[in-house]
Amino acid sequence: MALITSLYSARLRTRIIAISQGTFTACHLSGPVVGGMFAAMHWWRGSFWAMAPFMLAFAALAYAKIPEQLGDESARHRPPSPPLLRLAGLAAGVCCVAAAGPVQALPLRLLLIAGGIAVVGLIFRLDRRAANNLFPARALSLNAPIGLGLWILALHGMTQTSVNLFLPLLLQVVHGVSPVFVNFLSIIISCGWTIGTFAASGWSGARERLALASGPVLAFAGLACLTLVAVQPVLVLLAASTLLMGIGIYNVHLVARTMASAAIGEQRSLASALTSVRSLGTAFGAAIAGVVASTAGLGAATEPQAVGHAVTMVYLFCWVPFGLAAVCMFRFIRLALPRLAAAPFAD
Structure with a gap:
């Protein structure tokens, strides 16, 4: 989305987004067909190998065509360190929610979901005060x-x-x-x-x-x-x-x-x-x-x-x-x- 906003004018952005989502839908629908073909040949690993040429071609095109710096961003001599603590917090919040699925006891399940919501909310709050933000300012503002x-x-x-x-x-x-x-x-x-x-x-x-x-x-x-x-x-x-x-x-x-x-x-x-x-x-x-x-x-x-x-x-x-x-x-x-x-x- 950042590339679309930076590389295309406002008049073309919605059409480019539509093409991007249409491409995703086409791949989403054709993927099981391709997988089924290789499954019928009793070579399920072939479905993964078949994707390799497309991935390599995409990587080469991206390297050749995408500019190193977006037009509205200043050059950075040193990239900021990754916010590992906040990323781990988000992962912990999602894991709390995921762990609630197989739990049979309703109070414990509700507790896990509430804990996940609290952890994710805390991460958003900490992110607002950080120098290298994971999310934009006012990400949850109404x-x-x-x-x-x-x-x-x-x-x-x-x-x-x-x-x-x-x-x-x-x-x-x-x-x-x-x-x-x-x-x-x-x-x-x-x-x-x-x-x-x-x-x-x-x-x-x-x-x-x-x-x-x-x-x-x-x-x-x-x-x-x-x-x-x-x-x-x-x-x-x-x-x-x-x-x-x-x-x-x-x-x-x-x-x-x-x-x-x-x-x-x-x-x-x-x-x-x-x-x-x-x-x-x-x-x-x-x-x-x-x-x-x-x-x-x-x-x-x-x-x-x-x-x-x-x-x-x-x-x-x-x-x-x-x-x-x-x-x-x-x-x-x-x-x-x-x-x-x-x-x-x-x-």
Whole structure:
């Protein structure tokens, strides 16, 4: 993201981000196909060797084409020492959350999740006072576009992980469908994200504001429909709900506007924060969803009724982070697009 912001003009950034995410989606969908081909040949190591030429070619192109210094950053004669203590603290917080997964006792599981949240919050607080920051200033602030953008990404990561985590269980146990159909729904979510990203990447002015405002609303509507039809024998509606939830028309503009709000020298830290904060949301979402499912009676249940009830409760819980993401998005629009907020229909 730092490279995109530094090497491309504002007019091209959303399109480049869309191409980048579309490429990732294509690789995400074709990867299992390539792996399956080598598995059919009983040579699974070949799938790793097949990636070597692409990795070497990418490394050579990156070395040849990427400038040594970004245009908006000053040259450094000596790189700062890595913040090992804060990195270890973040790893410890994520490990606390991950350790809550297999724990059966609900109080201990809640304690581990709370401990992980406390550790990660402490690391963010220490990072604000450090000389070499891991995260940009005001990374968690609700009064700055950077903080709001990171919160939106974390909340969406929390929700989408929880939905995808329990979707195969719902489909196979409650609806009795094959794993092929489960993969089909995963492809639908990815395709919805890619189609929405490419369709809205060239929008500007009032249409950009529309994409930012409607994206979380459409995702919430898709999640609400998915929750209502989760245990109903209507797979077409379930597939349509996942497609609606996966439409990502807001993402390129959210990332571009968040990167544009970074101060000089913060673009690299913000670029890494966009990924790491979303990953933190993913970890916390999976752990909390496990707690909700266990509390709803999932446990070792294999009966369709018990599994359907537990998954529905998880999806109801997901309404909270998706709703908070929508609220954060409307505040993000007010702060990051002040002129459009004053004249919403002016292009």
